[in-house]
Amino acid sequence: MFPRSPLEDPEKAAHAWARYRRIMAYMMTITVGLVLTSVILLYRSNGTISVHAYIATALCVAFTMLLASALMGLAFLSSGDDWKGK
Structure with a gap:
């Protein structure tokens, strides 16, 4: 028999999923910055290329x-x- 997961407790699961959403929101802002940086660097190194x-x-x-x-x-x-x- 497997032990119960602590994520089966609704309070702990809500806390863990809120933390996961915070991490993903933070990574989304970093991703947008990296996408903009990569497109700018691509333009600077190659000039006007195909869209x-x-x-x-x-x-x-x-x-x-x-x-x-x-x-x-x-x-x-x-x-x-x-x-x-907790």
């Missing part, structure tokens, strides 16, 4: 950053370091 290259660069940077931060946030959520003592 498709800018769109692809922006989407790739955004997708990579948000996927990595979502997975890392879920790892923090499942580790339970924040709610073990």
